[in-house]
Amino acid sequence: MAELAIPDLSDVLAARRRIAPYLQPTPLYSYPALDALTGTRVFVKHENHQPVGAFKVRGGINLISQLGPDDRRRGVITASTGNHGQSVAYAARVFGVPAVVCVPERANPVKLESMRALGAEVISHGQDFDDAREHCEKLAAERGFRYIHSANEPALIAGVATCTLEILEALPDADVIVVPIGGGSGAAGACIVATAVRASIEVVGVQSAAAPAAHRSWRARALVEDSTVTLAEGLATRTAFELTQRILWERLGDFVLVSDAELTHATRLMIEKTRNLVEPAGAAALAAVLAAPGRFAGRRVAIVCSGGNISPEQLVQLWPAVPAPS
Ligand SMILES: Cc1ncc(COP(=O)(O)O)c(C=O)c1O
Numbered sequence: 001m002a003e004l005a006i007p008d009l010s011d012v013l014a015a016r017r018r019i020a021p022y023l024q025p026t027p028l029y030s031y032p033a034l035d036a037l038t039g040t041r042v043f044v045k046h047e048n049h050q051p052v053g054a055f056k057v058r059g060g061i062n063l064i065s066q067l068g069p070d071d072r073r074r075g076v077i078t079a080s081t082g083n084h085g086q087s088v089a090y091a092a093r094v095f096g097v098p099a100v101v102c103v104p105e106r107a108n109p110v111k112l113e114s115m116r117a118l119g120a121e122v123i124s125h126g127q128d129f130d131d132a133r134e135h136c137e138k139l140a141a142e143r144g145f146r147y148i149h150s151a152n153e154p155a156l157i158a159g160v161a162t163c164t165l166e167i168l169e170a171l172p173d174a175d176v177i178v179v180p181i182g183g184g185s186g187a188a189g190a191c192i193v194a195t196a197v198r199a200s201i202e203v204v205g206v207q208s209a210a211a212p213a214a215h216r217s218w219r220a221r222a223l224v225e226d227s228t229v230t231l232a233e234g235l236a237t238r239t240a241f242e243l244t245q246r247i248l249w250e251r252l253g254d255f256v257l258v259s260d261a262e263l264t265h266a267t268r269l270m271i272e273k274t275r276n277l278v279e280p281a282g283a284a285a286l287a288a289v290l291a292a293p294g295r296f297a298g299r300r301v302a303i304v305c306s307g308g309n310i311s312p313e314q315l316v317q318l319w320p321a322v323p324a325p326s
Contacts, residue, residue, distance in 0.1 A: 004152055004153075004154055004242070004243045005154055006154070006192070006243070006246065006247055007154045007155075007157050007158040007161070007189075007192060008192065008196065009192065009193065009196035009197075011154065011158040011161075012158050012161040012162060012165060012189070012192060012193055013165075014158070015058070015062040015155070015158040015159045015161065015162050016162045016165060018061065018062050018065050018066070018159075019058055019061045019062055019065075019159060019162060022061050022094060023050065023051070023057065023058060023061060025166045026045060026046045026047055026049045026050060026163070026166065027045075027046045027049065028043050028044065028045050028046070028166070028167060028170040028171060028302065029043070029044050029046065029274070030042065030043050030044070031044065031273050031274055033273040034269075034273050034274070034286070037269065037273070037290065038286075038289045038290060038293060038296065038301075039293045039296075039297055040289070040293070040296045040297050040298065040299060040300075040301055041299075041300045041301065042286070042289060042301050042303055043167075043170075043171055043174070043300065043301065043302045043303070044270075044274060044286075044303055044305050045163060045166070045167050045302055045303065045304045045305060046276065046305055047163060047282070047304060047305055047306050047307060048276055048277065048278060048279075048282055048305050048306075048307055048308025048309075049308075051090065052083070052086040052087060052089075052090050052114060052118075052309075053083075053086075053114075053277075053307055053308045053309045054083035054086065054087070054234075054282075054306060054307035054308070054309060055083075055160055055163050055186055055304065055306045055307065056083045056084045056086070056087035056156075056160065056185075056186075056307075057086070057087040057090050057091065058087075058159040058160045058162050058163060059084075059087060059153070059155065059156030059157070059158075059159035059160045059185060060084075060087030060088045060090060060091035060092075060156070060159070061087075061090075061091045061094065061159060062155050062156070062158055062159030062162075063091070063148060063153060063155035063156055063159065064076065064088070064091035064092055064094070064095050064097055065091070065094075065095060066155060067095070067097065067146065071097075071146040072095065072096070072097045074144055074145055074146055075092075075097060075098030075099060075100065075145050075146070076088060076092055076097055076098070076099050076100070076145055076146045076147075076148050077099070077100040077101075077102070077136055077139060077140045077143070077145035077146070077147055077148070078099075078100075078101055078102070078136060078147070078148040078149075078150065079101070079102040079103070079129065079132045079133035079135070079136035079137075079150065080101055080102075080103060080129070080132070080150060081103065081104060081107060081108070081111070081129050081132075081182075081233040081234060081236055082103065082107055082108045082110075082111025082112065082114075082115070082233060082234075082309065083111060083234055083306075083307050083309060084150045085101035085103060085111065085115050085120065085122075086111055086114050086115055086118065086309075088101060088120070088148055089101060089114070089115045089118035089119065089120035090118055092118075092119070092120065093118050093119050098121075099118075099119070099120040099121070100120065100121045100122075100123060100136075100139070100145060101115050101120045101121070101122050101123070102123045102124075102125055102132040102133070102135050102136035102139065103115075103122060103123070103124055103125075103132055104124070104125070104126050104127060104128050104129055104131060104132045105124045105125070105126065105127065107124065107233070108233055108279075108309060108311050108314075109311055109313075110309050110310070110311045110312075111309050114309070123135070123136075123139070128228055128236060128238060129228070129233075129236055129237050129238070130228075130237065130238045130239055133150075149241070150183050150185070150241075151183035151184055151185050151241035151243060151244045152241050152242055152243040152244070153185075153243070154243070156185050157185050157188050157189050157192070157243070157244065157247070158189065158192075159189075160185050160186050160189040161188075161189025161190065161192050161193050162189075163186070163189065163190070163304065164177060164189060164190040164192075164193035164194060165193055167302045167304075168193065168194070168197050168198075168201075171300060171302055173300060174201060174300050174301075174302045175200075175201065175202065175299035175300045175301065176201070176202045176203075176204060176253075176296060176299050176300070176301045176302070177190050177194060177201065177202070177203050177204070177301075177302045177303075177304070178203075178204045178205075178206060178285035178288050178289060178301060178302070178303045178304065179203060179204070179205055179206070179285060179304045179306070180205075180206055180207070180232075180234065180235060180281050180282070180284035180285055180304065180306050181205040181206065181207045181214050181215070181235065181248075181255070182207070182211075182214070182234055182235045182236065182237050182281070183214070183237055183240075183241050183244055184205075184214055184240070184241060184244030184245060184247075184248055185244055186304065186306060187203060187205040187244070187248060187252060188243070188244040188247035188248055190203045190304075191203045191247055191248065191250075191251035191252055192247065192251070194251075195251050202253035202254065203251070203252055203253050204252075204253055204254045204255070204256065204288065205218070205248065205252050205254070205255040205256070206255075206256050206257070206258055206284045206285055206287065206288035207235055207255070207256075207257055207258075207284070208230035208231075208232050208235045208236075208257065208258060208259075208260060208263060208284070209257040209258065209259050209260075210227075210228070210229045210230035210231075210259070210260050211226070211227070211228035211229070211230040211232075211235050211236045211237060211238075212226050212257055213225055213226040213228070213237055213238055213239055213240045214237065214240045214244075214245070214248075214255075215255050215257055216240075217240035217245050218240075218245065218248050218249065218252065218255045219255070221249050223239070223240045223241070223242065223245060224240065225238050225239050225240075226238060230260055230263075230280075231260050231263065231264070231280055231314070232260070232263050232279070232280035232281040232284065233280075233281070234279060234280070234281025234282070234306065234307055235280075235281045235284065256288050256291065256292065258284060258287040258288055258291055260280075262287040262290070262291055263280045263283060263284060263287050264280065264318060265287070265290070266280075266283035266284070266286040266287035266290060267279070267280045267282075267283040267310070267318060268318050268319070269283070269286065269290075270282070270283045270286055270305065271318070274305075276305070276308060277308040277309075277310055278305055278307075278308050278310065279307045279308055279309050279310040279314070280310070280314070281306055281307055282305045282306045282307040282308055283305070284306075285303035285304050285305070285306075286303055286305075288303075289301060289303060
């Protein structure tokens, strides 16, 4: 297979023009309570305010808006733990394209319901994202859909990179951008924009230590597999992907791991201090800053709140149940 092209800033600017009719810029807010907790200036990029509650929809709109008539007629298929699938389902609905999303069994019900409401066919298969992905790749070949890989897609990366354009417009003197990593499209997009705008901006990736394939691949400069047992389904992948890793190998400033206990704590704090619904992957950037306050002290730190699609069951696990009033 030919090597995929790495998108550049002009691709991201073109993506912004394509998504502008469909998606509003999201807010970047600071919260004194988070500054006090982290000991630095923290700015939260609220991608949980997207219409599907996650940053991924920027990529879905950018990719599907560019499909030719043949692909649109055949329809698209993808694999997802939920947010990328919602992105594809949302964009497919906007452009009148049939969509199939393969998800792992026991996927987050909030995300499943959203994908179905958007009109996608949802197929449950396997224990985790990579089981669903392999099944999806088989179906794509059998049924002739346009397969949308969740990471090896330049148009998805250019689309999600528009998030970083907005951050740097709102906060031109940002020193650091902290981005959660699963397959790596969000962080790859952040690296493309940050390095083009100002080389001194550091992009820091964060992944769960309970799903460290991308982190290990970044360190080894080779694609390696690992297990995935994290509660943050947005970060849960057993494998790493070629295109996003190539970008991260070249341009990511640092890559840190946080424990699931740290993710849980950060999720609670994000909900309490910002009064937003935040899913565990969406709190990973805060967890990274809380885990190493000295590293970020005195710097202006943008943290990407990548998603807010927490399920009622996950919320109950964050706070012990209180008895209902009698
Ligand atoms: C909420 C959330 N944050 C972060 C990620 C990781 O993004 P990426 O796969 O682009 O690294 C995902 C992926 O689905 C997600 O849903």
